[in-house]
Amino acid sequence: MTDECIHGFVDGLCATCNPKPLPEPAAASRPAARSRVAAPPRATVRSLRAAARIPVGSLPADTLLEQRIYHVTHVSNLPGILEQRAIVAGAVPQLDLSSAELRAERSEVSIPGSPELRLTDFVPFFLSPETGLWQSLRSGHDHPRVSAAGRAAEPLDFVFLVSTVRHVVASDPAFVLADGNAEASATRFATTREDAERMLYRLRAESDTERLQNAELLVADRLPLESVSLIGVANDKVRSAVRDILAGSDFTPKISVYPPWFQQSE
Numbered sequence: 001m002t003d004e005c006i007h008g009f010v011d012g013l014c015a016t017c018n019p020k021p022l023p024e025p026a027a028a029s030r031p032a033a034r035s036r037v038a039a040p041p042r043a044t045v046r047s048l049r050a051a052a053r054i055p056v057g058s059l060p061a062d063t064l065l066e067q068r069i070y071h072v073t074h075v076s077n078l079p080g081i082l083e084q085r086a087i088v089a090g091a092v093p094q095l096d097l098s099s100a101e102l103r104a105e106r107s108e109v110s111i112p113g114s115p116e117l118r119l120t121d122f123v124p125f126f127l128s129p130e131t132g133l134w135q136s137l138r139s140g141h142d143h144p145r146v147s148a149a150g151r152a153a154e155p156l157d158f159v160f161l162v163s164t165v166r167h168v169v170a171s172d173p174a175f176v177l178a179d180g181n182a183e184a185s186a187t188r189f190a191t192t193r194e195d196a197e198r199m200l201y202r203l204r205a206e207s208d209t210e211r212l213q214n215a216e217l218l219v220a221d222r223l224p225l226e227s228v229s230l231i232g233v234a235n236d237k238v239r240s241a242v243r244d245i246l247a248g249s250d251f252t253p254k255i256s257v258y259p260p261w262f263q264q265s266e
Contacts, residue, residue, distance in 0.1 A: 066165070067127065067200060068162055069126065069164065069165065070128070072097065072158055073158065075157050075238060075242065078246075089221055096149060097146060098147060105183050109182065111191065123218070126213070127200075127213070129232070131213050132213060133146060145181075157238060158234075161230075168217070173220050174219075175196070176196070177196040177200060177216075178215060180216075203215055226251075229253055243255060
């Protein structure tokens with residue numbers, strides 16, 4: 001499995017970490033006559049088509065679509081997820097990582113513009129495997145959002161269900177982007193796809209990595225298992241356990257051992 005940058009991109013896809021070299025200045029000469037420029041082909045992904053409205057030099061929409069999103073859960077929760085064929089909002093897991101207080105708090109927070117919808121109606125994904133909640137858990141530190149069962153569990157027995165913005169768009173659920181912990185009072189929400197694209201660009205462009213790490217992409221109701229392309233695990237033992245759980249099903253994501261995601265933080 002390849003490394004990735006703090007922005008959630010792999011294989012050199014990040015234009016922020018791997019900027020294109022500036023073109024060499026042309027030799028002085030008389031101005032060239034303007035030539036007609038063919039119009040670019042119409043984007044095939046209908047939901048992220050605001051690239052022309054993003055400032056010059058920013059990431060193209062197709063690159064933003066490759067932004068990875070991460071749902072962390074305990075390996076004991078996988079059989080229930082497999083039975084539902086989806087990661088389901090409000091599901092009662094075998095081991096609940098969220099504290100009861102957090103769930104109650106999020107059930108009271110409505111989505112701007114849709115007061116009938118609460119945060120608990122959405123499946124939460126992080127934009128980075130370095131979210132503060134996960135860093136606290138794997139370091140053995142208390143975190144107000146983590147349940148007692150989550151703190152008592154072995155961090156190596158958790159797994160990351162990984163998708164991308166592209167997979168979310170393809171499955172076409174409603175989704176919301178929050179620029180921090182979604183229940184925090186100062187958090188802002190992007191409730192349209194165009195606004196989500198702008199917010200994602202701003203999160204990646206600014207130097208506040210903590211805000212990027214704690215941002216959440218919220219998927220309404222459920223995300224089908226077909227949208228999960230990768231399961232990240234800590235070691236071969238957990239990978240074998242995951243393979244045993246998935247044996248006999250038609251859900252065949254890549255299962256990769258990636259120790260950096262599970263190493264203890266300072």
